[in-house]
Amino acid sequence: MTTDRPTTHPAPSVAPDEPWDLLVVGGGTAGIVGAKTAARLGSRVLLVERERTGGDCLWTGCVPSKALLAAAGVAAGARGGHRFGIDVVGVSVDFAKVMEHVRGAIAHIAPVDSVEALGQASVSVRTGTVRFTGPDVAEIDGTPVRFRQALVATGASPAVPPVPGLDEVEHLTSETVWGLSELPAQLVVLGGGSIGCELGQAFARLGSTVSVVEGAARILPREDPLAAAAIAHALAEDGVELHTGYGVARVEPTGRAAGVLHLESGQRVPFSCLLVAVGRSPRTSGIGLAEAGVEVDDQGCVVVDDLLRTTNPRIWAAGDLTGHPQLTHLAGVHASLAASNAILGVRRRVDLTAVPRVTFTDPEVAAVGVGTDEVPTGSRVVGWSHTHVDRAVAEGEPAGFARLVVDGRGRVLGATVVGPRAGETLGELTLAITQGLTTRDLARATHAYPTYNDGPWNAAISDVQEQLRRPATRRALGVLARVRRWWVSRDR
Numbered sequence: 001m002t003t004d005r006p007t008t009h010p011a012p013s014v015a016p017d018e019p020w021d022l023l024v025v026g027g028g029t030a031g032i033v034g035a036k037t038a039a040r041l042g043s044r045v046l047l048v049e050r051e052r053t054g055g056d057c058l059w060t061g062c063v064p065s066k067a068l069l070a071a072a073g074v075a076a077g078a079r080g081g082h083r084f085g086i087d088v089v090g091v092s093v094d095f096a097k098v099m100e101h102v103r104g105a106i107a108h109i110a111p112v113d114s115v116e117a118l119g120q121a122s123v124s125v126r127t128g129t130v131r132f133t134g135p136d137v138a139e140i141d142g143t144p145v146r147f148r149q150a151l152v153a154t155g156a157s158p159a160v161p162p163v164p165g166l167d168e169v170e171h172l173t174s175e176t177v178w179g180l181s182e183l184p185a186q187l188v189v190l191g192g193g194s195i196g197c198e199l200g201q202a203f204a205r206l207g208s209t210v211s212v213v214e215g216a217a218r219i220l221p222r223e224d225p226l227a228a229a230a231i232a233h234a235l236a237e238d239g240v241e242l243h244t245g246y247g248v249a250r251v252e253p254t255g256r257a258a259g260v261l262h263l264e265s266g267q268r269v270p271f272s273c274l275l276v277a278v279g280r281s282p283r284t285s286g287i288g289l290a291e292a293g294v295e296v297d298d299q300g301c302v303v304v305d306d307l308l309r310t311t312n313p314r315i316w317a318a319g320d321l322t323g324h325p326q327l328t329h330l331a332g333v334h335a336s337l338a339a340s341n342a343i344l345g346v347r348r349r350v351d352l353t354a355v356p357r358v359t360f361t362d363p364e365v366a367a368v369g370v371g372t373d374e375v376p377t378g379s380r381v382v383g384w385s386h387t388h389v390d391r392a393v394a395e396g397e398p399a400g401f402a403r404l405v406v407d408g409r410g411r412v413l414g415a416t417v418v419g420p421r422a423g424e425t426l427g428e429l430t431l432a433i434t435q436g437l438t439t440r441d442l443a444r445a446t447h448a449y450p451t452y453n454d455g456p457w458n459a460a461i462s463d464v465q466e467q468l469r470r471p472a473t474r475r476a477l478g479v480l481a482r483v484r485r486w487w488v489s490r491d492r
């Protein structure tokens with residue numbers, strides 16, 4: 001979803017056959033933010049969406065997955081109440097009602113991304129599928145439309161790996177899982193990335209027997225190894241069986257949607273329901289990009305420069321179809337940047353040094369900037385365990401931590417936080433990186449007690465204290481203290 005609040009802008013008046021100032025292709029986060037930004041700058045904007053405005057985030061991505069996780073968290077909390085001396089007897093899950101909650105969350109948020117909201121922002125909207133037919137012309141379901149500039153924001157779709165037998169069994173993806181009317185009895189999730197971990201944990205907590213099959217050596221292979229280990233532990237606690245390090249040799253169907261995964265290790269993993277979550281492929285084929293002179297790379301991503309301009313200087317791109325991290329907030333920020341560059345001719349550049357990302361498992365994994373596995377020479381990692389964060393101890397959640405990557409001058413380059421609400425804690429660290437703040441700056445700011453922000457705060461304080469223990473600093477402080485002692489004793 002987008003975070004733009006409804007505002008009204010007068011539409012510029014023009015002759016009916018004038019080309020549009022900006023044709024926006026796709027009505028997901030990137031398309032909506034790009035269109036509203038351009039309209040706000042006084043442009044005549046047409047947004048074309050083939051299905052429904054709001055995109056993957058609203059209908060099949062962030063919103064339903066977080067709503068499902070919230071319901072699953074309540075079930076897990078009730079079952080785990082005995083840790084606090086509170087026994088909840090007979091926790092039962094009404095899956096139909098859980099899905100009602102999911103649909104309710106979508107319905108609550110949908111008006112922000114609606115055609116009406118776009119209209120109020122002076123964006124014209126048409127339903128249809130766009131195909132470019134030339135560098136400044138496209139068709140909407142066969143009807144020509146001319147544009148001065150265009151923003152392509154067609155997003156990405158779930159990738160399906162070429163595993164023998166997979167096509168013979170009805171499998172789910174993040175697009176279709178929301179149509180389930182019954183809780184799967186035996187769910188296997190192929191892929192242990194963000195979707196695999198979030199939905200694997202959610203379904204396990206709701207009562208499915210869940211296995212996650214990840215081809216890499218560990219789940220969440222892009223995250224800090226300690227973070228991945230913490231999530232592996234949490235998933236195991238929820239009863240999720242993890243299979244890592246081997247690909248799938250073939251799928252043996254045993255029913256319409258049921259079958260057995262045969263792993264390359266020789267292991268068999270049976271399922272009544274299979275969810276494929278092995279990444280997302282850009283939606284760039286069949287939309288006439290070649291006719292428009294827009295190049296794609298060998299992954300099918302639209303090639304953009306750091307202004308987000310494609311190889312056709314009239315056409316810009318933002319969101320999941322570029323090779324940038326596939327995240328809603330980045331789609332929005334990049335679309336706003338591309339639209340400003342297109343409409344005003346300014347040269348705002350993409351900056352990927354501090355893109356925050358959060359996997360919303362319990363505990364959450366939140367990370368930004370330089371990873372702990374790519375620490376530059378002369379930099380260090382400082383950490384703080386939640387066993388020493390009083391809020392975490394009080395809430396019985398001591399498994400998390402904060403780890404900061406800090407350069408030789410004490411500047412924060414990167415951070416990983418694991419724990420409840422780690423995504424919220426990450427905001428301060430993202431700001432620290434973008435503003436070049438040091439551990440001294442973080443240490444100096446008073447933080448409310450007891451909060452999970454005590455994790456990074458104490459990591460920063462411990463880093464400053466470590467610097468104070470350096471021999472040269474200790475000598476200088478010793479001299480200062482001796483001078484002071486002499487000064488306060490001099491009148492005796």
Ligand SMILES: Cc1cc2nc3c(=O)[nH]c(=O)nc-3n(C[C@H](O)[C@H](O)[C@H](O)COP(=O)(O)OP(=O)(O)OC[C@H]3O[C@@H](n4cnc5c(N)ncnc54)[C@H](O)[C@@H]3O)c2cc1C
Nearest residue numbers: 026028029030050055056057061130155319320326327328
């Ligand atoms: C299960 C799941 C959970 C996620 N959770 C998070 C999360 O917690 N946080 C986060 O930051 N990100 C999350 N994401 C990622 C996030 O959903 C995407 O990064 C975001 O939706 C990308 O927005 P977009 O505008 O690039 O593409 P989309 O939202 O996919 O929008 C593209 C739009 O273009 C339309 N379209 C395509 N082709 C055409 C055409 N030819 N003509 C007209 N219209 C067309 C499509 O119908 C679609 O509406 C999640 C994704 C999934 C799948």
Ligand SMILES: NC(=O)c1ccc[n+]([C@@H]2O[C@H](COP(=O)([O-])OP(=O)(O)OC[C@H]3O[C@@H](n4cnc5c(N)ncnc54)[C@H](O)[C@@H]3O)[C@@H](O)[C@H]2O)c1
Nearest residue numbers: 161191192193194195196214215216277278279326358359
């Ligand atoms: N909380 C969030 O921000 C959030 C949540 C969900 C999705 N997303 C976005 O959506 C994107 C797609 O999510 P995703 O989980 O599908 O992709 P992903 O890239 O995060 O994870 C896919 C996983 O599947 C594994 N894999 C690939 N091929 C495999 C195979 N044949 N067999 C077994 N494992 C295989 C990969 O090693 C990887 O760990 C994410 O990259 C992210 O950008 C974000």
